[in-house]
Amino acid sequence: MVARPPLRLRIEAMRLTDLPAVYAIELASFTTPWPPHAYRSELETNRMATYLVVRAADELVGYAGMWVMVDEAHITTFAVHPAWRRRRVGERLLLALLDLALERRAREATLEVRLSNLPARRLYEKYGFRPVGIRPNYYSDDREDALIMTTETLDSARMAERIERLRAELATLQAHGTAGSQPVRAGDEPDRPRDQPHPPGAGPGP
Numbered sequence: 001m002v003a004r005p006p007l008r009l010r011i012e013a014m015r016l017t018d019l020p021a022v023y024a025i026e027l028a029s030f031t032t033p034w035p036p037h038a039y040r041s042e043l044e045t046n047r048m049a050t051y052l053v054v055r056a057a058d059e060l061v062g063y064a065g066m067w068v069m070v071d072e073a074h075i076t077t078f079a080v081h082p083a084w085r086r087r088r089v090g091e092r093l094l095l096a097l098l099d100l101a102l103e104r105r106a107r108e109a110t111l112e113v114r115l116s117n118l119p120a121r122r123l124y125e126k127y128g129f130r131p132v133g134i135r136p137n138y139y140s141d142d143r144e145d146a147l148i149m150t151t152e153t154l155d156s157a158r159m160a161e162r163i164e165r166l167r168a169e170l171a172t173l174q175a176h177g178t179a180g181s182q183p184v185r186a187g188d189e190p191d192r193p194r195d196q197p198h199p200p201g202a203g204p205g206p
């Protein structure tokens with residue numbers, strides 16, 4: 001049998017025509033998804049915001065958003081289609097956001113994540129985010145606390161070394177066809193849905 005080449009992932013700016021696919025992933029990922037009109041408003045009116053999507057061929061498989069305010073990059077949303085998780089799509093997205101944050105001269109990147117959301121926490125830790133505080137009762141559905149995570153200075157030597165090491169690892173995996181090449185098999189257990197803290201436009205944080 002001839003091995004198929006790895007499917008290339010493309011990261012692009014989110015467009016209004018992406019909103020149905022984004023909403024489908026929201027529904028599959030969060031207990032209180034952001035409605036499409038919230039994303040529409042972000043794309044049309046928020047000049048501080050950047051929203052990215054990941055495509056595998058024509059399929060939208062993940063997306064993320066970020067606000068850059070003065071010298072801080074705040075990640076507002078982040079999700080990968082359940083069938084595409086654990087294929088390093090999240091890593092590719094996070095790397096793209098951090099590259100953009102640096103380009104826009106953000107000093108650090110920050111976000112809130114559910115205390116119980118270990119997959120996301122592990123991903124962020126891998127990319128240099130560290131816990132810096134708690135927002136008590138942050139999530140409206142069950143009042144779970146949010147963990148606030150922040151990177152060290154983005155242009156520090158240590159952060160640059162981490163990013164370049166992870167970028168090189170991803171490139172090697174991609175070259176060997178083991179990153180983002182296939183969706184997970186039908187029947188694999190996706191991560192359970194999780195809450196979105198607040199709709200875009202409500203501000204990053206309570």
Ligand SMILES: CC(C)(COP(=O)(O)OP(=O)(O)OC[C@H]1O[C@@H](n2cnc3c(N)ncnc32)[C@H](O)[C@@H]1OP(=O)(O)O)[C@@H](O)C(=O)NCCC(=O)NCCS
Binds near residue numbers: 029086112123191
């Ligand atoms: C969190 C999420 C975006 C990760 O996306 P992903 O594409 O599956 O992640 P990747 O394959 O790029 O994984 C990269 C790293 O993340 C961590 N990770 C991802 N999924 C994990 C899991 N189920 N358990 C433990 N660690 C996990 C690991 O550190 C992993 O690196 P490793 O394989 O070297 O250990 C995805 O699970 C998701 O969409 N979850 C639902 C939405 C959500 O929680 N968003 C975050 C809101 S703050």
